[in-house]
Amino acid sequence: MAKQINVALIGNPNTGKTSVFNQLTGLNQQVGNYPGITVEKKEGICRLPRNIKAHVLDLPGTYSLNASSLDENVVIELLLNKNDKDYPDVAVVVSDVENLKRNLLLFTQIKDLEIPTILVINMADRMKRRGISIDVAAMERELKTKVILVSARKRIGIDELKEQIANFRHISTEPCLHASSMDPEYFNRLRTAFPEQSLYKLWLVITQDVNFGNVNRNSFNLREDFVTKDESTLKRMQQKETILRYKFINDVLKKTVTVDANAAKGLRANLDKILTHKVWGYVIFFNILLLIFQAIYDWSSYPMDFIDASFMKLSEVARGFMPPGPFTDLIAEGIIPGLGGIVIFIPQIAFLFLFISILEESGYMSRVVFLMDRTMRRFGLSGKSVVPLVSGTACAIPAVMASRNIEDWKERLITILVVPFTTCSARLPVYLIIIALVIPERSFMGLNLQGLTLMLLYMLGFGMAIFSAWVLHKILKIKSKSYFVIEMPNYKVPMLKNVGINVVEKTKAFVLGAGKIILAISIILWVLASYGPGDNFSNAREIVEAQNVDANLPDAELDEMVASYKLQHSYIGNIGKAIEPAVAPLGYDWKIGIAIVSSFAAREVFVGTLATIYSVGSDEEETIKARMASETNHILGGPLFTFASGISLLLFYAFAMQCMSTLAIVKRETNTWKWPMYQLVTMTAIAYLAALIAFQTLK
Amino acid sequence: MTKTIVDLKRGQRGIIKGFSTENIPLKLLEMGCLPGNEVVLVQTAPFRDPLYLNINGSHLAIRKETAMHIEIEILP
Structure with missing residues (x-):
């Protein structure tokens, strides 16, 4: 040949x-x-x-x-x-x-x-x-x-x-x-x-x-x-x-x-008259953003519920068909819930990439850049920062890369530094599950309270990004010759094939990339939660039985107590107890502490981690949400997930820099570890403080 | 006084005469912003910044601070 x-x-x-x-x-x-x-x-x-x-x-x-x-x-x-x-x-x-x-x-x-x-x-x-x-x-x-x-x-x-x-x-x-x-x-x-x-x-x-x-x-x-x-x-x-x-x-x-x-003359002039209009241009842009968030929250909840329930079933089936033993436990308690935590993302990520690629393909994105440049410049950003900030709602990694066509180095650096504040899709599962737990399912002035909370969180992310851009603009002393040229391409009806390929490729890359991390972490967590050092772990049953000799408990309840005692004295339990003093003032127990620590690999690990930890501690297959709702706070008493601890968690995830891949990308794009380290420390400090203040005032 | 692109009204046309700075970005020249070419102001954002132009058939937007350095002769 x-x-x-x-x-x-x-x-x-x-x-x-x-x-x-x-x-x-x-x-x-x-x-x-x-x-x-x-x-x-x-x-x-x-x-x-x-x-x-x-x-x-x-x-x-x-x-x-x-x-x-x-x-x-x-x-x-x-x-x-x-x-x-x-x-x-x-x-x-x-x-x-x-x-x-x-x-x-x-x-x-x-x-x-x-x-x-x-x-x-x-x-x-x-x-x-x-x-x-x-x-x-x-x-x-x-x-x-x-x-x-x-x-x-x-x-x-x-x-x-x-x-x-x-x-x-x-x-x-x-x-x-x-x-x-x-x-x-x-x-x-x-x-x-x-x-x-x-x-x-x-x-x-x-x-x-x-x-x-x-x-x-x-x-x-x-x-x-x-x-x-x-x-x-x-x-x-x-x-x-x-x-x-x-x-x-x-x-x-x-x-x-x-x-x-x-x-x-054609379509171009007429469309431009409306889409770049001094008033209507902004109204239209705002409405498009609303539509996108609506789609992510509302439309994708149906396939997501289905995926959640299916993975629960799958665990049950796996347990039923396989002989009991440590390997079955690893599959049913470690790997399947871990994988469920990845697959559940697919609908939202696909929707986000769908909208973003339609906006780019059609030529509309350039009009947004044109409309926003002046406003963004006031905060040390460029009109071209809008594209990274909007794609940041999908994932900070492509967003950081999208900042490349910003000509001015200072504007580009600020964009890269603040993009991780925007609500990326990895935060969504954390937000969704906590909102479902602590925000009542009621309407307020015709608006769904839970949806409203989510929207507020998105605005909080944007607001924080813009605010920190302004602060950085004031404190960073970088001299740069700024110039700005952007082509205003013709409007095109997006080609189905291009959009389709883009959505499939991006979703695949994201799921596989995140998937590997989540899978590895859930296996490690499962091992750490299933084994422990010393007599407290290996003789758990004897110890619990001895403590409750007089109580005459039914077997099922005793089993649960043994399981929970084992978990507390497993490797992960020991690590968690060591972290607890640091997270207790924010309203969390050691299990959430573990979930937060493992989230520094990638935020989406949070739900999977809790799922793994909880399912090790219980024999029944329940939805993750039901399991979380029944957790109690062993320090303060009462349910663990209250309004105060929920808001505190939401704020922590909104601000903290918990994504190794983003840090790696920022290092590559800025060519130094200085900026990613700066992000990690500052953002996490802001997150801790915000969560602390929220919990202490609301509790 | 020399007119620049900033002096154009919406829909008005001009001919590029030259630049009042050494540091005109090469990219702008490559997109067709060269002496002798025609420029039309298509649209302005609020506060007349940035400016949406049609230069030599290419549609592009530049900031006021750059446009100030592009000298033109306004066509009637």
């Missing part, structure tokens, strides 16, 4: 590059990370005519080869490194028919790298409506390449694209314009110094320092004696280069594209 063809999909953001990728690869794709960094790497396999296979890499969207962010840097790193295993045999540049002029800038740069390059003009189905016509043959001559009109949405032109990829050896590698003409003297010197290298590659390596830096230059072996120019001259040369490229592009487009100016 022939070697696979390496294809790289490159293009500006908002050109439908991912739709083309999805059409080429279907579900034959996988999402990973570039080694060492958190940039998402999407690759897939595509079947071409004549039994040829292509490996397709969907590179991050970029406006040019002059990188200004980590994501864009990935594109350059790859294109400059011929030895990379993903180095493309053929590059496919995806452009949008309505933004051809801007999109061609990147194309001319790629072409200068002397890689066979196919130009895809996407969204070709809109041409008629916009009065655009293109002379494809003339354009192919001018750009010295293959040009294909594609509509990924309507599946037009995909087969032709596949055909051309298979034939990539016939595509010219000649550059279509010579950037060196902007300063012949300099480029001649460059050519003499490094005769064996492509000129444009050299130029890119030299200028990346001015832009983003850190391009791996070992393969270039830049000689020390070559005198380059100072930064501001290089900057000016880059500006010259851009002007030169646009001149060329304008010429090409004049010869090949005609636009009928009488064509209809």
Whole structure:
């Protein structure tokens, strides 16, 4: 079999590059990370005519080869490194028919790298409506390449694209314009110094320092004696280069594209009038947020109840079918409740990612950025912080990564630091179960009290994020040149396929990632709860029987007392007792203390931990909620979960930094342990204080 | 006095003449904000900041502080 063809999909953001990728690869794709960094790497396999296979890499969207962010840097790193295993045999540049002029800038740069390059003009189905016509043959001559009109949405032109990829050896590698003409003297010197290298590659390596830096230059072996120019001259040369490229592009487009100016103005202007309106724009945004939270709380409660009940049944069935013994106990008491704690998340996470990807796909998110920029700036944030703050309601990890396109370092750092305050979906199960326990199921002014509490918690998260941003803005002394550019893309009806794939991928990644942690922790907890040191644990039955010799208790009650005595003297019981003095002032007992400590791995472990601890202590299968409601506070007496301790727990989870994965991501994005440690200490201190004050005033 | 993009009224058009700062972000140039190109003010957020522009066919939003440095000639 022939070697696979390496294809790289490159293009500006908002050109439908991912739709083309999805059409080429279907579900034959996988999402990973570039080694060492958190940039998402999407690759897939595509079947071409004549039994040829292509490996397709969907590179991050970029406006040019002059990188200004980590994501864009990935594109350059790859294109400059011929030895990379993903180095493309053929590059496919995806452009949008309505933004051809801007999109061609990147194309001319790629072409200068002397890689066979196919130009895809996407969204070709809109041409008629916009009065655009293109002379494809003339354009192919001018750009010295293959040009294909594609509509990924309507599946037009995909087969032709596949055909051309298979034939990539016939595509010219000649550059279509010579950037060196902007300063012949300099480029001649460059050519003499490094005769064996492509000129444009050299130029890119030299200028990346001015832009983003850190391009791996070992393969270039830049000689020390070559005198380059100072930064501001290089900057000016880059500006010259851009002007030169646009001149060329304008010429090409004049010869090949005609636009009928009488064509209809279209949807864009009308929608923008409402969606970016000074009043209605905000009203609409607020209502969309309301709808999202409604969906998470209300719509997903049905599948969640079902999942909760099913896992309870499953434990029962497992116990019934398997011989009694420690292994059965591990399955029925450790693993199944632990897994239930993961699976129960799926409906909510899927809803969140569904809404977020619809908002992004449709182009609406950019309008929100536009509306919010001014307000957010007052708190040291950027309009672009809205996207991380909203996606933070799903999970802080993608949210921290989404902060990457904030140009200003100070605004970006503040965004990263405050995002973990937003109510991520891992907090939801904790919130839901505690709300169900301590907030009465009544209506207040027609509103469900429990729903209202949840909404307040979300607002509290946002409020805290904004407030701490403001504080950080005042105390952080970072000087930065701030600028802000955001593209306002055309409105699009989101493509079902793109949204679907996105929801499935994100949910899967989240559940598997969290799943591993939860599974490991529930097994460890179960072991710690099922075994204990010393006589108190191994002779529990004798001790309890001796204590209750006169009471003449029924067997069942005695068994329960033995189980509870054993738990108290197990390893975990001993650890818990050691923690108890620290958590008792907040209204918690040692079991909650254990749940909180294990939550520092990931918050969602809370419910699973309690489930594991409680089910070890009892033989009956009950829902977790019923079990929690019957717990008593052994210090103060009365039920353990009261209004006071419930509110205290809610506040603790609202503020505490309990997620190892987020800390790891923040470390990677800020390149130091300083900021994640700062988050861990400050947020947890705030959480402890808030919980302490709440419990002591309410009890 | 030289006019800048900030002086545009909604719907008004202008031609970019140049920049009053050395440090105009390259990204802005790459998105088509170059001398000679046409700019239209599409929409403004409250307090006229940021500004939603159509430059050379590209729709983008920039802050007032950047727009102040882009000099234009307003078209009638």
